[in-house]
Amino acid sequence: MTTVPVGYTYDTQLAASPVSEQILTELLTDVMWTEGDARALRRAGEILLPRTSEILDAWYDFIGSTPHLVTVFRRRDGEPDPEYLARVRGRFERWVVDLCTRDFDSQWLAYQEEIGLRHTPAKKNTTDRADSPASHVPMSHLIALIVPVTVTIREFLRRGASEADDVEAMYQAWFKAVTVSVTLWTRPYAPDLW
Amino acid sequence: MTTVPVGYTYDTQLAASPVSEQILTELLTDVMWTEGDARALRRAGEILLPRTSEILDAWYDFIGSTPHLVTVFRRRDGEPDPEYLARVRGRFERWVVDLCTRDFDSQWLAYQEEIGLRHTPAKKNTTDRADSPASHVPMSHLIALIVPVTVTIREFLRRGASEADDVEAMYQAWFKAVTVSVTLWTRPYAPDLW
Numbered sequence: 001m002t003t004v005p006v007g008y009t010y011d012t013q014l015a016a017s018p019v020s021e022q023i024l025t026e027l028l029t030d031v032m033w034t035e036g037d038a039r040a041l042r043r044a045g046e047i048l049l050p051r052t053s054e055i056l057d058a059w060y061d062f063i064g065s066t067p068h069l070v071t072v073f074r075r076r077d078g079e080p081d082p083e084y085l086a087r088v089r090g091r092f093e094r095w096v097v098d099l100c101t102r103d104f105d106s107q108w109l110a111y112q113e114e115i116g117l118r119h120t121p122a123k124k125n126t127t128d129r130a131d132s133p134a135s136h137v138p139m140s141h142l143i144a145l146i147v148p149v150t151v152t153i154r155e156f157l158r159r160g161a162s163e164a165d166d167v168e169a170m171y172q173a174w175f176k177a178v179t180v181s182v183t184l185w186t187r188p189y190a191p192d193l194w
Numbered sequence: 195m196t197t198v199p200v201g202y203t204y205d206t207q208l209a210a211s212p213v214s215e216q217i218l219t220e221l222l223t224d225v226m227w228t229e230g231d232a233r234a235l236r237r238a239g240e241i242l243l244p245r246t247s248e249i250l251d252a253w254y255d256f257i258g259s260t261p262h263l264v265t266v267f268r269r270r271d272g273e274p275d276p277e278y279l280a281r282v283r284g285r286f287e288r289w290v291v292d293l294c295t296r297d298f299d300s301q302w303l304a305y306q307e308e309i310g311l312r313h314t315p316a317k318k319n320t321t322d323r324a325d326s327p328a329s330h331v332p333m334s335h336l337i338a339l340i341v342p343v344t345v346t347i348r349e350f351l352r353r354g355a356s357e358a359d360d361v362e363a364m365y366q367a368w369f370k371a372v373t374v375s376v377t378l379w380t381r382p383y384a385p386d387l388w
């Protein structure tokens with residue numbers, strides 16, 4: 001990762017997340033997060049980091065071949081916007097790295113909130129100056145995509161693992177971390193009941 | 195399952211879900227649902243059905259030992275309401291059975307919508323006439339609980355599987371079905387952006 005993706009603002013002055021570190025601790029409890037998960041996720045990061053482009057190929061093949069998913073990337077003429085797709089892809093790659101390597105602290109929370117907002121009418125399209133009639137990513141699809149983003153990773157972990165690695169432990173840590181991440185992204189969709 | 199749990203209204207005249215079968219098909223696509231998953235989930239149901247009480251023991255042990263989760267069951271005096279807990283447990287057991295055995299049709303959608311509403315201010319507490327100050331189950335915890343409800347099932351499947359069974363296939367089908375179910379429950383939290 002030598003270049004910073006366009007619109008990637010993790011390491012800047014971000015607005016604090018409305019989600020406190022106390023609430024984050026509760027969410028980590030919900031997913032049964034352990035110190036072992038933290039170690040397994042770090043190791044998963046070492047395996048996945050050189051493969052982020054292939055991982056995004058897999059995810060984008062899936063999104064691109066699924067009309068109701070690609071629709072959020074459509075322009076006013078109905079065609080998917082290649083520049084918008086490419087810019088989101090750069091940040092999505094970086095999210096894989098961040099999830100495995102960053103500490104789950106207030107800065108991480110602030111950037112998850114920013115990602116969430118970028119899926120809602122508050123900020124969708126603005127980061128990439130996309131001229132898309134899709135005002136938001138439907139929350140239902142955001143949540144349901146926990147599954148493909150989780151299950152596609154096992155094969156990357158399996159292929160990259162050495163004898164000493166516990167693929168199932170890394171896979172489970174990934175599943176937990178993805179779920180917490182997506183859960184945080186849903187906050188702006190239902191701020192009063194979240 | 196010889197008795198119908200209190201408040202269980204699956205097999206009654208339910209209001210139709212605002213979620214169409216077309217949208218359900220999209221959600222099933224999101225989670226990469228296949229005919230193989232459908233078969234694996236039916237077989238999982240055969241294994242899990244006689245174990246629903248043990249499964250609920252595991253889940254309720256987890257909820258009961260986690261203060262921020264048990265809090266939605268508290269009475270006005272601050273104590274968890276044993277009757278409310280017991281009644282929800284009966285329906286939660288039944289949900290395990292329904293998820294594995296029912297067709298994902300309009301009646302299934304209607305009851306998932308009802309379950310969703312019972313987690314929000316629209317209907318929480320009313321079914322069980324609970325006098326709880328908790329007006330809703332926070333959506334964040336509802337989503338995050340996809341993880342424990344998924345990962346705890348693998349051991350039940352493993353123990354109940356015969357030689358011919360593919361535990362991983364059943365586990366993955368369960369994960370997908372749980373995620374679709376929970377996704378449907380979130381609709382009343384954000385009806386305009388769901």
